[in-house]
Amino acid sequence: MALAAGARMYGAQIYNPAPVTALTPTPDGKWDVQTPHGTICANRIVNTAGFWAREYVVTATVPEVKALKKELAVIRDLEGSYYLRQERDGLLFGPYEKMEKMVLQDSWVRNGVPPGFGKELFESDLDRIMEHIEMAMEMVPVLKKADIINVVSGPITYTPDLLPMVGPHQGIHNYWTAIGFGYGVIHAGGIGKFLSDWMRNGEPPYDLIECDPNRYGRWTDVPFMCAKARESYGFNNVVGYPKEERFAGRPTCRTSGVFELLKDKGSMGFHAGWEQPHWFYKPGDDTGYKPSFRRTNWFEPVGRECKLVMEKVGVIDLTPFGKFLVKGKDSVKLLDRLFANTMPKVGQTNISHMLTPAGRVFAEVTITQLAPGEFLLITGSGSELHDLRWIETEAAEGGHDVDISNVTDDIGVLGIAGPNSRKVLQKLTDEDMSDAGFKFLQCKFIQLAGIPVRAIRISYTGELGWELYLDQKNMAAVYKAMMEAGKDSGIDNFGTYAMASLRLEKGFRGWGAEMNCDTNPLEAGLDYFIKLNKPADFIGKAALQEIKARGLKRKLSYLFVDTDDIDPEGNETIWHNGKVVGNTTSGAYSYSSQQSLAFGYLPVDLCSVGQKVE
Incomplete structure (x- = not known):
């Protein structure tokens, strides 16, 4: 109220x-x-039609509670999976039962909430939560003497990953959402301010991509939602680990053309509905998913894969990339407006960034001009619809005559990297793959083992390599051909964990970590990709010129981290002289230098080489 x-x-x-x-x-x-x-x-409309309630127990007056001089602190018992707080002179107890016991309203998921349902409640079922009540009584003995005066049992909304869906919706103009809040009205004030600031200023006030409604696409079907909602509810009070994987509802309909070949060879990760190998097994390896805050069973195999890519040649499935085709009379005009870099020539590729009006980094995209006025845009799996919405909105509001297609599910991608990658590809094509014949950031349409492939000489590993774009149906054939052609070159698979280590060794930034809507490209060290002198008035140009004139207060720094068996993941606090001065953005173990590395933001006066921080 x-x-x-x-x-x-x-x-x-x-x-x-x-x-x-x-x-x-x-x-x-x-x-x-x-x-x-x-x-x-x-x-604009904002869909906030979610509703919130839960089965909880309210006790009558508890003398020990009434006698307290101040309000009892909220207790959240992760092991018992419940919270307990003071309710006037009594106690309110709210449990989260195990996923096997929670009741899912399947018909509501499939057919919607019944039209007449408002603030009604369900019949109470204390047996379902009795084990949690007993654990609470052990923690707070006065509960054993308390009288239960009310039991409330109602529906609660849960998204597949437990996070709400906040922001504009891709594909529906001026349609916004603020739904999926499992903890209800407590978020209302902050979210209302967040959305109103976004609407007024044309950009989010800070980065909340974890809550972007566009993280879910058409692959999010009813069986997936039901399985994930049950899992997320059951995981509400468990410990979360770095590199965490949750397996309910997987795989979805989003599987690449080599999924069947790879699924039993390694540990798979979930990326925007896709299954993508994180690391691969060898005989004698401790296999499977083993979560830990320390280095666990993936550590040695990932080192093996890094060595493979640096010394021989490796193949990786990169299909989860978001992929868009942009063409039409105004395609160059639109992209010049959206991106801070100049547009590549036909047959060339570059890295470019979309900025917000305030000059912050909204997205990082690889752009290739396939033919005059026809562009292929590649973004990360987690930002597919996030980026597409921004592009489509500018195209519509700017009146640009363009055709924009999301071809993410149609095109598969194989990456091949390492000093022997050229040798492997040359065996399978008549195209000149030499350094002079196929230059860095060049794109060519070639035949590989008789199959049409669009090859781009680029690799996020920092080693010699290519990304190969082809029809999903042809992926398995090209993969098998490369593995056969590379036998004498030591070819093998590598996964995303190895790529993350290698990119950090190379000093490559990552969107969502080193850059996002909380950072500007100058402090992120992206000056090379920002063309302030290009004629086009790209979004954020004026703001960036002002930022450059004022000077930077902080900069992204490359850190060597002294640690034993716990590597930085990102968002760790950085201290200097007893004060918090910054935070890490990402980290990994470097197998070549044999120490942990990290990126982190620090005040400019602490960015000199050799500076020590904690």
């Missing part, structure tokens, strides 16, 4: 109850919202 009162004070109009009977987009980009009170015309 306090939030509603505050909203009214600033001019908001609240209709309650006001069921929405229809939503109709208008030609000018607005929405007609039909309600029993009439039709409301809105520039």
